[in-house]
Amino acid sequence: xxxxxxxxxxxxxxxxxxxxxxxxxxxxxxxxxxxxxxxxxxxxxxxxxxxxxxxxxxxxxxxxxxxxxxxxxxxxxxxxxxxxxxxxxxxxxxxxxxxxxxxxxxxxxxxxxxxxxxxxxxxxxxxxxxxxxxxxxxxxxxxxxxxxxxxxxxxxxxxxxxxxxxxxxxxxxxxxxxxxxxxxxxxxxxxxxxxxxxxxxxxxxxxxxxxxxxxxxxxxxxxxxxxxxxxxxxxxxxxxxxxxxxxxxxxxxxxxxxxxxxxxxxxxxxxxxxxxxxxxxxxxxxxxxxxxxxxxxxxxxxxxxxxxxxxxxxxxxxxxxxxxxxxxxxxxxxxxxxxxxxxxxxxxxxxxxxxxxxxxxxxxxxxxxxxxxxxxxxxxxxxxxxxxxxxxxxxxxxxxxxxxxxxxxxxxxxxxxxxxxxxxxxxxxxxxxxxxxxxxxxxxxxxxxxxxxxxxxxxxxxxxxxxxxxxxxxxxxxxxxxxxxxxxxxxxxxxxxxxxxxxxxxxxxxxxxxxxxxxxxxxxxxxxxxxxxxxxxxxxxxxxxxxxxxxxxxxxxxxxxxxxxxxxxxxxxxxxxxxxxxxxxxxxxxxxxxxxxxxxxxxxxxxxxxxxxxxxxxxxxxxxxxxxxxxxxxxxxxxxxxxxxxxxxxxxxxxxxxxxxxxxxxxxxxxxxxxxxxxxxxxxxxxx
Numbered sequence: 003x004x005x006x007x008x009x010x011x012x013x014x015x016x017x018x019x020x021x022x023x024x025x026x027x028x029x030x031x032x033x034x035x036x037x038x039x040x041x042x043x044x045x046x047x048x049x050x051x052x053x054x055x056x057x058x059x060x061x062x063x064x065x066x067x068x069x070x071x072x073x074x075x076x077x078x079x080x081x082x083x084x085x086x087x088x089x090x091x092x093x094x095x096x097x098x099x100x101x102x103x104x105x106x107x108x109x110x111x112x113x114x115x116x117x118x119x120x121x122x123x124x125x126x127x128x129x130x131x132x133x134x135x136x137x138x139x140x141x142x143x144x145x146x147x148x149x150x151x152x153x154x155x156x157x158x159x160x161x162x163x164x165x166x167x168x169x170x171x172x173x174x175x176x177x178x179x180x181x182x183x184x185x186x187x188x189x190x191x192x193x194x195x196x197x198x199x200x201x202x203x204x205x206x207x208x209x210x211x212x213x214x215x216x217x218x219x220x221x222x223x224x225x226x227x228x229x230x231x232x233x234x235x236x237x238x239x240x241x242x243x244x245x246x247x248x249x250x251x252x253x254x255x256x257x258x259x260x261x262x263x264x265x266x267x268x269x270x271x272x273x274x275x276x277x278x279x280x281x282x283x284x285x286x287x288x289x290x291x292x293x294x295x296x297x298x299x300x301x302x303x304x305x306x307x308x309x310x311x312x313x314x315x316x317x318x319x320x321x322x323x324x325x326x327x328x329x330x331x332x333x334x335x336x337x338x339x340x341x342x343x344x345x346x347x348x349x350x351x352x353x354x355x356x357x358x359x360x361x362x363x364x365x366x367x368x369x370x371x372x373x374x375x376x377x378x379x380x381x382x383x384x385x386x387x388x389x390x391x392x393x394x395x396x397x398x399x400x401x402x403x404x405x406x407x408x409x410x411x412x413x414x415x416x417x418x419x420x421x422x423x424x425x426x427x428x429x430x431x432x433x434x435x436x437x438x439x440x441x442x443x444x445x446x447x448x449x450x451x452x453x454x455x456x457x458x459x460x461x462x463x464x465x466x467x468x469x470x471x472x473x474x475x476x477x478x479x480x481x482x483x484x485x486x487x488x489x490x491x492x493x494x495x496x497x498x499x500x501x502x503x504x505x506x507x508x509x510x511x512x513x514x515x516x517x518x519x520x521x522x523x524x525x526x527x528x529x530x531x532x533x534x535x536x537x538x539x540x541x542x543x544x545x546x547x548x549x550x551x552x553x554x555x556x557x558x559x560x561x562x563x564x565x566x567x568x569x570x571x572x573x574x575x576x577x578x579x580x581x582x583x584x585x586x587x588x589x590x591x592x593x594x595x596x597x598x599x600x601x602x603x604x605x606x607x608x609x610x611x612x613x614x615x616x617x618x619x620x621x622x623x624x625x626x627x628x629x630x631x632x633x634x635x636x637x638x639x640x641x642x643x644x645x646x647x648x649x650x651x652x653x654x655x656x657x658x659x660x661x662x663x664x665x666x667x668x669x670x671x672x673x674x675x676x677x678x679x680x681x682x683x684x685x686x687x688x689x690x
Contacts, residue, residue: 025055025134026111030149039158042084042118045126045151047073049111056106057134059092060113064102069133069144073115080124080156084116090686091657119156126151195551195640196567196650198658218378225382256392258338263388265342270380271373293429296573300429303422310415312408312465345387408466416454420447424575427508431572432630433608434538439512444494447507451491455484504582506575511540529599530557535629539604542581543591547600549629551636554601559654564683566598566676569637569648571606571630576665577647587669593676598651605634605646651679654687 026049033044051057060071073087090112092105117126127150135142308314423443430438456462458481460470473481494500496515500507535549548554551567558565570577584590594600607630616627621639626632638644641662649663659682663675 024145025052025136025143026050026057026132026145028130028147028149030151032151032154035153036155036157037119039119039121039156042116043154045115045117045149047113047115047130047149049107049113051107051109051111051134053109054138055134055136056095056108057111057132059089059105059107059111060087061089062103062105064097064104068097068104068135068142069131071113071130071132073113073128073130075115075126075128078125078127080121081117081119081126084118086115088114088116090114119154122156124151124154124156126154194656195636196652196656196658197640198662218374221375221378222382225379226386229383229386259388259392262338262342263384265339266346266384266387267377267380269343269346270383271376293433296425296429300422300425303418303425307415307418307422310411310418312412312467408468412457412464412467413454416450416457420450421506423447424506428573431508431512432606436512438508439514440508440510441495441513441515443507444491444500448488448491448495451484451488455481455488458484499582499586501579501582501586504578509540509578509581510542530560535609538609539602539607541600541602543586545585545591545594545600547602549602549604551601551603551633554599555652555656558599558652561599562654562687563597563599564659564679565652566594566600566679567650567652568600568602569633569646569650570602570604571646572604573606574646579667580647580665583667584669584672587673589673590669590676593673593680597676597680603633603636604630605637605644606630607633649675651676651682653683657686659683659686 028047028049030045030047033046037043049057058068058070060073062070071089075083089105089107092107092111095104095106096102097104127148129146129148131144131146133142133144423438423446427438427443430436453462457464458477459473460477463469470477490502491500494503494507497510497513499510529546529548531553533546533548533550534553539549541547548557554567555565568577585594607628609629610627611629611632613627615632616625617632618625619635619639621635626635634644637648641648641650641658643662645664647665651659651662653659659679660675663672666672
C-alpha cells in the first residue's frame with residue numbers, strides 16, 4: 003500500500019509541474035557483435051544520471067520500499083539467460099522515506115546480463131523499469147523503456163527449440179563455475195590503467211563530498227605535519243639563530259616575528275599556487291627528487307652545521323650591514339622577508355602532498371579552492387615558526403648562565419649534520435648511485451650522535467664554548483638520551499629494522515651485511531614471471547611482486563587475484579614508515595602475501611627507458627621517458643592524485659575495488675582496507 007501511495011504522489015507531482023523530467027538516459031550494447039554458437043556474452047546497460055539525482059539498483063533488502071530497477075526479457079530460440087541481471091558497484095544508502103537500506107547509483111550506472119547464444123538470427127529484446135529521485139527536494143520519477151539487440155552475428159549452430167524463460171530475471175543467482183563449465187579466457191580489452199568507478203567516487207571517502215571547511219582544515223593539518231619532515235625541521239635552528247640579535251628590543255623582535263610569519267604565508271600562497279600551475283603535479287615531484295636541488299640543500303645544511311659548530315660565522319656583507327643600520331626598519335623588513343623566502347624555498351621539496359592537491363584542483367578548473375588551501379596550509383606552517391621567532395626574545399630576557407646559548411647552537415649543528423644525509427640519500431636512491439647505503443648512513447649517525455653525547459658530558463669542547471667543569475643534571479639526561487639512541491642504532495648495522503627511523507635512513511635492501519634477513523617473512527606469494535627492474539628495485543619484508551604495472555596486471559588476471567598497487571618513491575619518507583610499521587604487522591603481511599599480486603610503482607625513479615617505450619601523456623602532452631615519469635603519469639592521469647604513499651586495489655578489469663588508502667599508520671585499518679578489496683573482488687569476479 004505504501005508503494006502504491008508513493009507512486010500516485012510521484013505521478014501527481016509530475017502533472018502539477020507541467021513538465022516531463024528525464025533524469026536518466028539509457029543506452030545498451032552487447033560486449034561483442036560477433037560470436038560463435040555456444041558462446042556466453044554480456045548485454046551491457048549504461049545509464050547517465052543527471053546531477054543531484056540517483057537511480058535505485060535492481061536489488062536491495064528493502065521489501066516495501068522504492069521501485070527497484072527490473073528487466074524483462076522476451077523468450078527467443080536464439081539465446082538463453084545465464085544468471086540474472088548484475089548491477090555494477092551500486093552504493094549503499096539509507097532511504098528516509100521508506101526507512102530502510104537501499105542501493106543506488108549516482109552520475110552513472112551500469113547493469114550486465116550474461117546470455118548464451120544458441121543459433122543464428124538471434125533477437126534479444128525486452129523492457130526495463132526504474133525509479134530515480136533527486137536529493138534536492140525529494141522528487142521521484144518512475145520510468146521505463148525498451149531494449150533491442152538484433153545485430154549480433156552468431157557463427158555456426160542451427161535453430162534450436164524454443165526455451166521457456168522466466169519473465170523475471172532479477173532474482174536469478176549468478177551461476178558458479180560448477181554450474182557453467184565454460185572456462186574460456188575473458189577479453190578485458192586494451193590496458194588503459196586503473197580507474198575509480200563513479201560509485202566509488204560517490205562514497206563516503208570522496209573528497210568531493212567533503213565540506214569546503216573540511217578541506218581547509220585538512221590543508222591546515224598537513225601544514226602542521228610538514229614541520230616534522232627532514233627538510234623543514236632543520237630550518238628551526240636557522241630561524242632561532244636569525245632572530246638572536248644583540249641590541250634588539252623585545253617589541254622590535256616581536257614585530258619582525260609577525261612580519262616573518264606573514265611573509266611565509268604570502269610567499270607560500272602565491273609561489274605555491276603559481277608553482278603548481280606552472281610545473282604541474284609531475285614537475286613538482288621531479289623537482290623534489292632531482293639530484294641538483296637535493297645536493298644543493300645537502301651542502302647548505304653542512305655549511306650551516308659547520309657554522310653552528312663554530313668553524314666560522316655566517317655574516318652579512320659589511321656594506322649591507324651598514325646600509326641596514328642606516329635604514330633600520332626598511333633593511334630589517336628586507337632581511338626578515340629574505341629569511342622567510344629561504345625557508346619556503348628549502349622546505350618546498352617536503353611539501354609536495356598539498357601542492358599536488360592544488361594541481362589536481364587547478365586541472366579541474368577550480369581557482370579559489372586551491373588558493374585558499376595553500377593559504378590554510380601556509381598559516382599552519384607559519385604559526386610555529388613565528389612563535390620560534392618570538393621565543394629568542396624571551397630567552398634573552400633570562401639571566402645569563404655561561405655559554406649555554408652556544409651549547410644550543412652546537413647541539414643543533416650536530417642534528418643538522420645528521421639530517422642533511424637524508425637529502426643525499428634521496429638523490430642516491432633515485433639515480434641508483436649506491437654511495438650512501440643503509441650501513442654507511444647508520445655508521446655516520448652512530449659517530450655523530452656519539453660525539454654529541456660526549457659533548458653533553460663536557461668531554462668535547464668546541465670554539466666559543468665555556469669550560470664545563472661538571473656535567474649538570476640536564477646535560478646528564480641529554481647524554482643518557484643520546485647514548486641510548488646510539489645503542490638503538492647499533493643493531494641496525496646487522497639488519498635490525500629500526501622502525502622509528504624508517505623514513506630517514508636508506509631502505510633495508512641496501513644493507514651489505516644482514517644477519518636479520520627478512521627475505522622469508524613474506525615468502526609464499528606467487529609471481530608469474532621474473533619481475534622487470536628487480537635488479538635495482540625491491541619490496542620490503544621478503545615480499546615478491548612487480549615494478550611494472552602491465553606485467554603485474556597480467557599476472558593478477560592469470561592468478562585470479564586482485565592487484566595491490568603501491569605508488570611510492572625513493573624520497574618518500576612516509577612510504578618507508580608505512581612499510582616499516584604497517585606492512586610488517588603479521589595480519590597485514592599475511593594478506594599482502596596470500597591475497598594480492600603486488601606492484602610497487604616508483605614515481606621518482608630516474609631510469610631512462612628505451613625510446614620504443616616512450617609515450618606522450620594525455621594529461622599534460624609531455625613525452626614520458628623515465629620509469630618514474632611513466633608511473634607518475636599513471637597515477638595522475640587515471641586517479642587524479644600525485645601524493646605518496648597511495649595504495650590502490652584493482653580488479654581484473656582495472657576498476658578500483660575500494661577507496662584508495664593514504665598515510666595512516668594503523669595496521670588494523672590497513673588490514674580492513676585489504677579485506678574490503680578482496681571481498682569486492684569476489685563479488686565482482688568470483689572464481690572466473
